[in-house]
Amino acid sequence: MSEIRFQHVTKIFGKSVEAVKDLSFIINDGEYISLIGPSGCGKTTTLRLLAGTILPTEGEILFDDQPMQNVRIQDRNIGFVFQHFAIFPHMTVSENIAYGPTVRGRSKREIEPLVEKALKSVQMSNKANLYPDSLSAPDWQKTALARVLASEARILLLDEPLGALDQKIREEFQLFLRDLVKREKLTAIHVTHDQAEALTISDRVAVLNKGRLIQLGTPSDLIYNPNHLFASFFVGESDFLEGVIIDDSAENAEVRIGQSLIKVNNMGVEKGKRVAVAVRREFFQVEPITTKGLTNSLPGEVIEDKFLGLLRRIRIKLENQQIIEAKIHAKHPVQFKENEKVIINIDPSVTRCFDFPKEGIVSALEM
Amino acid sequence: MFRFPQRGYCFCIGDVIIMxxxxxxxxxxxYGERxxxxxINLSINDGEYLAVLGPTGSGKTTTMYLIAGLLxxxxxxxxxxxxxxxxxxAEDRSVGFVFEEYNLFPRMTVESNILFGPTVKDLNLIESRKISRELLALLNISGKEPNYPDEISGGQKQRVALARAIVSDARILVMDDPLRALDAKIREILQVELRKLVKDLGITCIHATHDTQEAMRVADRIxxxxxxxxxxxxxxxxxxxxPNSLYVAEFLGEGSTIEGKIDDIKEEKYLVLQDGSRINVETDLQKDEEAIALIPGELIDVYPISMKKKLNYHNIFEAVLLDVRCVGEFNELDLEIFGSRFxxxxxIGKEIPLKKKSKVLVATDxxxxxIFPKKEGKMINKKKSDRIINSNTQVGIDGSSVKKVKKK
Incomplete structure (x- = not known):
C-alpha cells in the first residue's frame, strides 16, 4: 500500500517565493500520475516535497495516513529517476543495480535474485555485465529503473525521465515505462513539460500553474472537460473565441462573436459578460461556404491549408479578424485554397466557456 | 562579393525584396576520417522554408554550418x-543563424542585443531600430526592448535571437534545432510563429530538427x-x-510493421504472414519475395465486432483491444493482431463504444x-515511386523546373 495525500501543502522559498501554494490531493495506490505545467509552475518542487529533500512550509504530506514530516528520505520507500542518468560509470549494469541493496547491508545471497529480477523486468538481462559507456541512452534509463526496482521502493518519482531522449525513442519508452509501473504495481509520479507524454502515460494528470493545482483529472477529463482557461490552453491545442453572452437561460448559452451568434456550453457565465469560448482545434468542423444545414457556425477565410501527416492544419481568419487554427483529418475530402471563404461549424457540447481575463488572453496565458 | 544594402522588408511597401x-x-x-x-545535392528556392530532418548524428548541423559558412x-x-x-x-554571406542555445549577451538589453549586428556592421541604426521594433511586434514581444535576457522567458529569448539574426541584412535564415530547449507548449506556438514570420518576410529559411511534427508544421519541403x-x-x-524507404516511413509516421511473403492470386497481391494470415496489399513485389509492410496508425480503422457485415474494406481482421488512451488530439488504441502489437x-470527437480487453474488428484497405522488400527496405510500389521520381526532378539540382513564387 502506498497512498499519498497532500493536505494544504505550501512551500515558500526564502522570504516570499511561493513555489507551491495550498496543494491538496490524493494519489491512490498503484496509480500513475503526471504533473505538467510550464517552467516554474511548481512541479519539481512538488516532487522534491514528496521525496523529502525539502519540507513543506505549511501543510502535511501523508503516506498511507502516516505523516512524513519527520521521516528521512531513505526511509520513505521511494525511488528516483532523473532526466540525467545518474548511474555510476565505473560499475557494470548489474553492479549499478545492486548498489542500493548493498549499501542497505543486504547479503550477497539476497541481492542476487533481486538484481536478476530487476534486470529481467527492464529487459536488460543480456546487458548485465556491460559498462554504461557502451550502452545507449534508453538503456541507461532502464538501468536507473532497474536500480529502483532492486531497492524494493513502492513509490517511483520520475523527473523528466525521457527529457534527454529523441522524440521517436521517447514515444516507445513511454509505453515501456507505463507497462513496467503497472506490472510492478508501483505508485508513480512523473514530472514532464510535455503534455502529450503525460496523457499517453498516466492514469490521471495534474496541471499546475504558478504553484497552484489547476486541475487533476483523467486524460479524457482534461481534454473534454477542462475546468479552467489555463487547463484548456495547456492540454491539447485550443483557440479562444472572444464574445459576449447574449442569453444564458437555456442549456446552451448564446454568445455574440463578431457579427455572428453561436450557441456554447452554458457553464454558468452570466448574461452580458465578456467570455472566452475555448474550442479544441480538432473540434472545429471546416466546410466550404456552399455547405447547407450547418446550424451553429461562424464564417471565415482560409489563410493556409497545411499537411501535417495524420492531420491538416487550416489557418482561418474570422470576421472579427481573429485567426484560428482548425485541425482536420488529413483525409478530409476538400482541399482548401488560400482566401477561400469557409464555414466553421462548432458543436456546442465541445465548447468551454470562461470569464474573459482582464489582461487579455495572451498575457493571461503568458504565451 | 556584392554586398546588398540594408534591405527593406516586404511589409514595408514599395521596397525591393531580395531573396x-x-x-x-x-x-x-x-572531420578527419569521420x-x-x-x-549533398540540394536546391532551396527563393523564399522557401526547408526543414532538414534526421536523428542525432545524421549530418543536419554540418549542413547548416556549411550553408552559414561556419565550416x-x-x-x-x-x-x-x-x-x-x-x-x-561567414560574416559576408548575409546569413542569419539561430542556434539551439539563445547566445544572447547577458549584460545587454533586448534592444542592444538585436542592434549588435547593425552596430558592428555600421548600418543605419535609426532604420535598424525601426525594423527591430517591427520584428518584435511580429513576434509578440513588443515592449521587451529595455529588459535584460534573464528577465524574459526561454521562448522570448529565442524570439530575440531570431530578431537579431534577421535584423542585420540576413537574406537567408539558418536555424539549427532552434526550439529544442523549449517546453513543448511554447514550441508548438513558436512553430506557427516561425513559419508566419518567414513567409511574411519572404526570406529563404533552412531549419534543422529531429522532430517530425515540427518539420511538418513549419516547412514547405522536408x-x-x-x-x-x-x-x-x-x-x-x-x-x-x-516514403521511398522503410527508414523514411518509420521516421515520419508512427506505424506498425509486419513481415511476410508475397503471394498472388489472379490480379491481387497478398502478404502472407508466418501464421498463415493473408493481407490484401498493393505492391510490385513478386510472388515469394520476402517483404516488410508498414501501416501507419491512423489508417487502421477499428469497429465493434457487431459491425462485421456492414463494413466494406479489403481487409477485415479480428483483434483484441488491449488499451485505449486519450493522448490529446487523438485516441491511441493498442491492438493485438496476428500475435503482435499494433x-x-x-x-477524438468520435465516440468509441469499445471496451478494453474486448474483441474488435480491424479494417484496412x-x-x-x-510494402518494402525485406532486404533493401526500398519502396516497391510502382505508382507511388513514379510520383516520387517526379517530385525529385521537380526539385532537382538545377532548380529550373521549379515554379517560382515571389511575393509582391
Missing part, C-alpha cells in the same frame, strides 16, 4: 543565386537525412504519404500498407 536561392552541389564534409555529410566543404560547392560562395567567410546523406526530399505530403490512432 536568395541556395544550392549545394555534391557538398561533402569529412563523415559529416557526403554528396567549409571538403569537396563540392555552395551557391547563392548561382554564385559560388564556398570560400566567402529533406530527410540519414548517416550524412539525403534519403528523400519532398513536400510534407510526399514524404509522409509516399497501434491505431483515432481522432490494400493501399494503406507501405
Amino acid at each position: 536568395v536561392r541556395v544550392e549545394l552541389k555534391e557538398a561533402t564534409k569529412y 563523415r559529416g555529410v557526403e554528396d 567549409s566543404p571538403s569537396k563540392g560547392s555552395i551557391l547563392f543565386d548561382d554564385e559560388d560562395i564556398s570560400n566567402v567567410p 529533406a530527410v537525412f540519414k548517416d550524412g546523406m539525403i534519403v528523400q526530399i519532398g513536400t510534407p505530403e510526399e514524404v509522409y504519404n509516399h 497501434k491505431a490512432k483515432d481522432l 490494400k493501399d494503406d500498407y507501405r
Whole structure:
C-alpha cells in the first residue's frame, strides 16, 4: 500500500517565493500520475516535497495516513529517476543495480535474485555485465529503473525521465515505462513539460500553474472537460473565441462573436459578460461556404491549408479578424485554397466557456 | 562579393525584396576520417522554408554550418543565386543563424542585443531600430526592448535571437534545432510563429530538427537525412504519404510493421504472414519475395465486432483491444493482431463504444500498407515511386523546373 495525500501543502522559498501554494490531493495506490505545467509552475518542487529533500512550509504530506514530516528520505520507500542518468560509470549494469541493496547491508545471497529480477523486468538481462559507456541512452534509463526496482521502493518519482531522449525513442519508452509501473504495481509520479507524454502515460494528470493545482483529472477529463482557461490552453491545442453572452437561460448559452451568434456550453457565465469560448482545434468542423444545414457556425477565410501527416492544419481568419487554427483529418475530402471563404461549424457540447481575463488572453496565458 | 544594402522588408511597401536561392552541389564534409555529410545535392528556392530532418548524428548541423559558412566543404560547392560562395567567410554571406542555445549577451538589453549586428556592421541604426521594433511586434514581444535576457522567458529569448539574426541584412535564415530547449507548449506556438514570420518576410529559411511534427508544421519541403546523406526530399505530403524507404516511413509516421511473403492470386497481391494470415496489399513485389509492410496508425480503422457485415474494406481482421488512451488530439488504441502489437490512432470527437480487453474488428484497405522488400527496405510500389521520381526532378539540382513564387 502506498497512498499519498497532500493536505494544504505550501512551500515558500526564502522570504516570499511561493513555489507551491495550498496543494491538496490524493494519489491512490498503484496509480500513475503526471504533473505538467510550464517552467516554474511548481512541479519539481512538488516532487522534491514528496521525496523529502525539502519540507513543506505549511501543510502535511501523508503516506498511507502516516505523516512524513519527520521521516528521512531513505526511509520513505521511494525511488528516483532523473532526466540525467545518474548511474555510476565505473560499475557494470548489474553492479549499478545492486548498489542500493548493498549499501542497505543486504547479503550477497539476497541481492542476487533481486538484481536478476530487476534486470529481467527492464529487459536488460543480456546487458548485465556491460559498462554504461557502451550502452545507449534508453538503456541507461532502464538501468536507473532497474536500480529502483532492486531497492524494493513502492513509490517511483520520475523527473523528466525521457527529457534527454529523441522524440521517436521517447514515444516507445513511454509505453515501456507505463507497462513496467503497472506490472510492478508501483505508485508513480512523473514530472514532464510535455503534455502529450503525460496523457499517453498516466492514469490521471495534474496541471499546475504558478504553484497552484489547476486541475487533476483523467486524460479524457482534461481534454473534454477542462475546468479552467489555463487547463484548456495547456492540454491539447485550443483557440479562444472572444464574445459576449447574449442569453444564458437555456442549456446552451448564446454568445455574440463578431457579427455572428453561436450557441456554447452554458457553464454558468452570466448574461452580458465578456467570455472566452475555448474550442479544441480538432473540434472545429471546416466546410466550404456552399455547405447547407450547418446550424451553429461562424464564417471565415482560409489563410493556409497545411499537411501535417495524420492531420491538416487550416489557418482561418474570422470576421472579427481573429485567426484560428482548425485541425482536420488529413483525409478530409476538400482541399482548401488560400482566401477561400469557409464555414466553421462548432458543436456546442465541445465548447468551454470562461470569464474573459482582464489582461487579455495572451498575457493571461503568458504565451 | 556584392554586398546588398540594408534591405527593406516586404511589409514595408514599395521596397525591393531580395531573396536568395541556395544550392549545394555534391557538398561533402569529412572531420578527419569521420563523415559529416557526403554528396549533398540540394536546391532551396527563393523564399522557401526547408526543414532538414534526421536523428542525432545524421549530418543536419554540418549542413547548416556549411550553408552559414561556419565550416567549409571538403569537396563540392555552395551557391547563392548561382554564385559560388564556398570560400566567402561567414560574416559576408548575409546569413542569419539561430542556434539551439539563445547566445544572447547577458549584460545587454533586448534592444542592444538585436542592434549588435547593425552596430558592428555600421548600418543605419535609426532604420535598424525601426525594423527591430517591427520584428518584435511580429513576434509578440513588443515592449521587451529595455529588459535584460534573464528577465524574459526561454521562448522570448529565442524570439530575440531570431530578431537579431534577421535584423542585420540576413537574406537567408539558418536555424539549427532552434526550439529544442523549449517546453513543448511554447514550441508548438513558436512553430506557427516561425513559419508566419518567414513567409511574411519572404526570406529563404533552412531549419534543422529531429522532430517530425515540427518539420511538418513549419516547412514547405522536408529533406530527410540519414548517416550524412539525403534519403528523400519532398513536400510534407510526399514524404509522409509516399516514403521511398522503410527508414523514411518509420521516421515520419508512427506505424506498425509486419513481415511476410508475397503471394498472388489472379490480379491481387497478398502478404502472407508466418501464421498463415493473408493481407490484401498493393505492391510490385513478386510472388515469394520476402517483404516488410508498414501501416501507419491512423489508417487502421477499428469497429465493434457487431459491425462485421456492414463494413466494406479489403481487409477485415479480428483483434483484441488491449488499451485505449486519450493522448490529446487523438485516441491511441493498442491492438493485438496476428500475435503482435499494433497501434491505431483515432481522432477524438468520435465516440468509441469499445471496451478494453474486448474483441474488435480491424479494417484496412490494400493501399494503406507501405510494402518494402525485406532486404533493401526500398519502396516497391510502382505508382507511388513514379510520383516520387517526379517530385525529385521537380526539385532537382538545377532548380529550373521549379515554379517560382515571389511575393509582391
